[in-house]
Amino acid sequence: MNGKAGNVRWSIGGLIGLGVIVNYFDRVNISVATHPMMNQFHLSLGRVGILLSAFSWSYTVMQIPIGSILDRIGIKWLNRIGIILWSLATMLTAVAGGMGIVILSRVLLGIAECPAFPGASKATGYWFPLRERGLATSLFDGAAKISNVLGIPLVAWTMTMWGWRGGFWFTAILSLVFAVVWWIWYRDPEEHKKITKEELEYIKEGGAQETGAPEDGVLRSLGFLLTQRKVLALTFGFAAYGYAFGLLSSWIPGYLETQMHMSLLKTGAYSVVPWIVASVADVFIGGWLVDKVIRSGRDASKVRKTFMAIGMILGLTVGLAGFTKNPIIAIIWITISLAGLSMFAPIGWSLPSIVAPKGTVGIVGGIMNFLNGFVGIVSTILTGYVAQASHSFAGPFILAACVLVVGIFFYTVVMGRIEQIQR
Incomplete structure (x- = not known):
């Protein structure tokens, strides 16, 4: 039925994924520019750590307010404004004359990009039935990994040609x-001009989240959610992933x-390998395979928890x-770790909408x-x-491996059954 109903939802999934790729280009550029900036601004590794974390300061502080705003005014307009603002912020970096402006x-x-992932999770909940939620989520989460495959060498090349500002x-x-x-293409399902009645019914009958604001208001909803074991477990468990990632x-x-003494271009080439494998693991294991196993009749909660645990165990190889x-051996371990974390991630990101x-x-x-x-900061x-x-x-x-052990505990022991919380 889903093929005959229409495929506007998959174009929306692709659009969200494309947005995350572009979004992450503006995040990874600072990582590629680490060494040139160290030289120009005379930075130590410690100060570079502060610089790399600056994005996360505002990104983190704004998450809960932005989540509430998303539920109130919707994904379409908040992302329209956010994309324009993050473009301007990146331009400001390009003209910065010192570490303070950077x-x-x-x-x-961080402020401009903070709606990206909560908005992607919310939009996926609106647009996709539960049986397609894993693959749909992997489209935007896998895009974060693919952005490194594309972005690191591309940005490294542009910086080699035109300097880090370029x-x-x-x-x-x-x-x-x-x-x-x-601006042209994204709409919620009920207002999209291209969606058919059959596809809209298919999405809703499959368990998609209903659009609309919280019934009890933001503050009451927030207070209620912070007392829920499932919310706390997915929050602390996902934070463990976030530390390592x-x-x-x-x-x-x-x-x-710094440790392997590679050139900028060689670093870009070596860095691509783990992200290629991570992208494949994200989409085909954390997304497609999880959905396939669930559709075979297995218990959805057990399937998701099993795959999450396996992914985090593989992540311990970091x-x-x-x-x-030996840089080759180092890349092998990093690749295994990132692959495990990446097969975990789309399942983790699908949980809020479930x-x-x-x-x-x-x-x-x-x-x-x-x-x-x-924890990323x-x-x-x-x-x-x-x-x-x-x-x-x-x-x-x-230390990252030890933190992942804590995450495994929260998802396998504390979480309980993965299902919608009843008010």
Whole structure:
């Protein structure tokens, strides 16, 4: 039935994924520019850690407010404004004359981009039935990994050709182009002119979230959700993922340049490998395979929890990457770790649209991403200072593995059954 009903929902899924790719180009550019900025602004590894984390300061603080705003005014308009603002913030980085302006621009970028993932989770809940939720979620979560496959070498090339500032101008212009595309095509299901009646019925009958604001108001809904075991478990469990993923997404290029003494272009080439494997694991294991196993009749909650646990266990191999001087072996361990984390991620991001009561997907996603962003700040800064003090990334990598063990506990023991919370 779904093929005959129409496929507007998949064009929306592709649009959301494209937006995340463009969104992450504006995040990874600072990682690629780490070494040139260190030279121009005379930065230590510790100060680089502060610089890399600046985006997450505002991104984290704004998560719960933005989640509430998403539930109130909707995805369409908030993302329209956000995309234009993050383009301007990236332009500000390109013209920065010192570390202070770069930090300011990254803080502004964090504010502008904070609706991206809660909004993507909310839109996926609106547009896709439960039986397609895993693959649909992997389209935008996998896009975050694909953005590194495309973005790191592309931005490295533009910075090699036109300097590190040229890389920021390139991503800013790309974001403005996407703003036009989003403005034209994104609508909620009920107001999209291209959707058929059959497809709309297929989406709703399949268990899609209903559009609309929280029934009890934002503050009452927030207070209620913060007392729910499922919300707390998915929040702390996802934060463990965020710690390890934040370390790897921020520090792979810097790690290869400083500890493995690679050139900028070689760093870009080596960094692509883990992200290619991560992209495949995200879409085909965390997305397609999980949906396939659930459709076969297996218990959906057990399937999701099993795949999440396996993914986080594989993520523990990040602890081995700091103990080798061979870049190929280091990349192998990082690749296994990122693949595991990536097969976990789309399942984790699908949970707000599954467990949240009506009208609160944005709030639940904001709560989850708030702590995720906070530990990302800690991870990024702590990694820089510990690596600087010990002249090695072994300590930070081991700590990331230990944090993942805590995450496994929350998802497998504390979470309980994955199903919608009843008011």
